[in-house]
Amino acid sequence: MKKVLSIADIARKLNISITSVSFILNGKAEEKRISPELAKRVLKLVNDVGYVPNQLAKSLRTGKTNIIGLIVEDISNPFFANVARLIEENANDRGYKIFYCSSENNTIKTQELIKVFRERQVDGYIITPAAGIEKDIVSLLNNQAKVVLFDRYLPSINTSYVIVDNMGGSYKAMTHLIQQGFKNIGIVTLKSDQTQMQKRLEGYTLAMEEHGLKLCIKKIKFHDSTENIIDEIKDFISKNIKLDAIFFATNYLGVAGLEAIKQLNISITSDLGVLSFDDHDLFRLYSPSISVLAQPIEEMSENLINILLDHLDEEKESVKQIMLSPKLILRESTQR
Amino acid sequence: MKKVLSIADIARKLNISITSVSFILNGKAEEKRISPELAKRVLKLVNDVGYVPNQLAKSLRTGKTNIIGLIVEDISNPFFANVARLIEENANDRGYKIFYCSSENNTIKTQELIKVFRERQVDGYIITPAAGIEKDIVSLLNNQAKVVLFDRYLPSINTSYVIVDNMGGSYKAMTHLIQQGFKNIGIVTLKSDQTQMQKRLEGYTLAMEEHGLKLCIKKIKFHDSTENIIDEIKDFISKNIKLDAIFFATNYLGVAGLEAIKQLNISITSDLGVLSFDDHDLFRLYSPSISVLAQPIEEMSENLINILLDHLDEEKESVKQIMLSPKLILRESTQR
DNA sequence: GCTCTTGGCTAAATCGCTTTAGTTAGGTAA
């Protein structure tokens, strides 16, 4: 088993001290008055033998890992995958690596992930908090950890976060539907107390009530299988024959909804208007194309990484809370 | 700044040695004859003060990080996102964490990622190799690193890998199209020398030639923007008016293809049969639904993690090369 | 009374790096 080379091996081969090698490798040769000749010799050897520094040792010594822990709800959900991808790019450009994991919006899993991140000494955290995770976040903050929440926040904790104006967005979307002449508009959302879902429902409710329309709400159980969700939606549609439009509160409900509508052989637009939260390839390309309330994922990821890196730099605590506006993209499914 | 507690702090508080604390925390209390009473006291304190072990130090000492580096082409591509998700789950159950990154199928980026993984001392690597990465993989292997490739392999290197029978799959898909009566079948693929794309093209060619049909091939430049890809496909279809079916060699070409076809106002199935490599929500739900050659992602991820963990356990080198069969899923788009 | 066990615990080396506080040799200034 060929042992992997350490800085000490390099020093030994050149008959110099470890210190010198370290200075040279860290670009401090001049500052520390190492002669250019020595620097050149070291760099050449390092390159020739393919020496790679051990970041574990480095981080242990310096207390910095240059790693950001990112917990998303589900990396196979295109919304989160895209945000993750953008955050990764952004972080990379600024010298940070992202360690990302899916929480499945499960409290226990999230707790475990936070523990793993702590053990690995990540420099900062970006988290889509699952319900019931308040204590763990507070504990992080108490330990001076740098945390930014996203997609949703925890009302009882004063942390930094980046979210979307869920209520305003939903209200805007609903207003559009109503202006198009839809009257019996239903919402399909999740049974959830989390802020993002609550606010989407509030936006729907507010718009409907302002126009004196009757509410028609379907709440789907969290973590239900796709098949069940489809069945639930079919059931909802069948039992509310007067429905003329549906607002889906999140992308996978929208996807399941399309499947349900297809199975029921209902024609979108002429029989039923459709609008969904979150954009998706499917919504863009579906026939008819589906109107959506798209989250500004570039802006979100940029804000997330900026805020977190700011926190890492500053000594004193500060809290930044950003609310971005989702964008209403009108397509065929809401055209009358 | 509240300092994070170390094992030494725990020992000091109880007036015992670091060694004892370490033994207890690692479940070696009995084996090392630590009295149950002491063990209990330590565990209680650890729990009360919320001590979390420093994995950096642990890994530095033991030489094991329990981290697997995973390089996929693009985490925002549903195929890779799903595989990543499954690998993560599998690895988790077996005590490993996944560190994943997107290579964008770019050689330089991949090299950098491999370097990062080496620096971070990952225990093993799962890589979708970009073109021209042979030297770097060989270098890894020379350093006794444990590596499994997937999605494609490097013919010049004898490594473990998990791939799909691209040629057989394509051949099967083409045979289906031909049996359905399609005669002027085109393929839209990527300009790429990588094995996966080559084999898909070979499968197409073989089937067509066996039936005496004329080839009609469109190769799209790698990393082209979605808009350009759509334009290229529109151009391809317009210039080959006799085409009666198209086989898309990978998911995002298929997605772009649907958009192109939609823009050209061509009716799928009656005017043009469509079949794509890789499954996708969009293909399942599109109207008409699109037939696909789906990769067995559960099986792939299981094999990947199993092979890698086997490698981690065994002393002697061994090479495992697995080829799985993709599954032809027939939908409306190829029904005549 | 003496040796041998064994139970219960610990000192110190080590992993690979950074960083502080030097050392040494040769040159200048007075």
Next chain:
DNA sequence: TTACCTAACTAAAGCGATTTAGCCAAGAGC
């Protein structure tokens, strides 16, 4: 000649864990 610089380099402590080798006291066996 002596004191002081400076350029060029280095010894050793420390980050937080694991692990080897060993200490000490009390009881067992003869």
